[in-house]
Amino acid sequence: MTDPSLVDAQEPLEGVIKDEVFRMYQEVADHPENEFHFFHGRAAAEMFGYDADWLARAPAGALASFAGVGNPHERSALQPGETVVDLGAGAGLDGIIASWQVGPTGRVIGIDLNPAMCLKAQAHAAETGSTVECHEGRMEEIPLPDETADVVLSNGVINLSFRKRRVIKEIFRVLKPGGRISITDIVSARQLSQSIVNDPKLWAS
Amino acid sequence: MFGLFDDAGFTRVRSTVVPGFRFKKESTRNAAEGYGVKAVLFTALKPA
Numbered sequence: 001m002t003d004p005s006l007v008d009a010q011e012p013l014e015g016v017i018k019d020e021v022f023r024m025y026q027e028v029a030d031h032p033e034n035e036f037h038f039f040h041g042r043a044a045a046e047m048f049g050y051d052a053d054w055l056a057r058a059p060a061g062a063l064a065s066f067a068g069v070g071n072p073h074e075r076s077a078l079q080p081g082e083t084v085v086d087l088g089a090g091a092g093l094d095g096i097i098a099s100w101q102v103g104p105t106g107r108v109i110g111i112d113l114n115p116a117m118c119l120k121a122q123a124h125a126a127e128t129g130s131t132v133e134c135h136e137g138r139m140e141e142i143p144l145p146d147e148t149a150d151v152v153l154s155n156g157v158i159n160l161s162f163r164k165r166r167v168i169k170e171i172f173r174v175l176k177p178g179g180r181i182s183i184t185d186i187v188s189a190r191q192l193s194q195s196i197v198n199d200p201k202l203w204a205s
Numbered sequence: 206m207f208g209l210f211d212d213a214g215f216t217r218v219r220s221t222v223v224p225g226f227r228f229k230k231e232s233t234r235n236a237a238e239g240y241g242v243k244a245v246l247f248t249a250l251k252p253a
Contacts, residue, residue, distance in 0.1 A: 035229070036230075037230045037233045038228055038229055048223065069226055070246050071223070072246065074246060075248050156244075164206060164209055165209050165212070165213075168206075168209045168213045168215075169213050171213075175251040178250070178251065179250070180248065180250050180251070181248060181249050183247045184223060184245065184246045185247065186242060187206050187244075190240045
């Protein structure tokens with residue numbers, strides 16, 4: 001359990017990191033031609049084994065701005081008619097792929113800190129004739145009622161939060177009983193040094 | 206993070222290392238390797 005006084009002491013840093021996360025992923029979406037600490041775009045999706053057919057069908061903007069760390073679809077086993085929450089929707093690639101799997105009787109709800117990213121995700125989905133609804137919100141306080149989702153997907157997002165325990169409780173809350181998660185994320189075997197924790201650019205990457 | 210899923214009430218928590226994950230920038234990659242940073246795919250169920 002995190003010491004509450006420690007969390008309070010980190011609140012200013014948490015705000016700086018939130019701003020850097022916001023800025024960095026906006027840059028990935030607006031300028032995917034730029035270089036980043038991480039692989040992104042088609043190169044990343046191919047590295048993680050995304051189906052070639054998906055990549056062929058995906059809108060160019062959604063694919064170019066993809067910034068995941070793995071392939072959460074590999075074991076999601078999505079079924080037609082299911083409701084999926086994509087936590088950290090970004091430019092929409094994972095939500096769009098999910099929408100193809102759940103079909104017109106299903107529902108995909110993206111959540112993103114950045115309202116501009118939500119608009120991009122929805123526009124990219126519309127390009128493929130599918131629907132992804134997207135809500136601006138924080139993963140520590142998911143703006144959805146209890147027991148909304150059959151499945152929660154996420155790709156490289158939870159590690160960006162200072163309050164991971166809170167995020168995972170929120171994921172549990174929005175899942176229906178019997179619901180499931182398929183989440184790819186970054187973990188560290190050792191505690192990161194304070195210099196890394198204090199560096200918003202490194203934390204955001 | 207594995208323990209956080211257990212603590213939240215999830216069951217059948219499974220994790221698999223994502224093969225091939227690495228950072229692009231060499232300095233970040235080297236630092237990440239020093240800390241044992243990996244990408245992991247987590248799956249789990251909320252009890253019915």
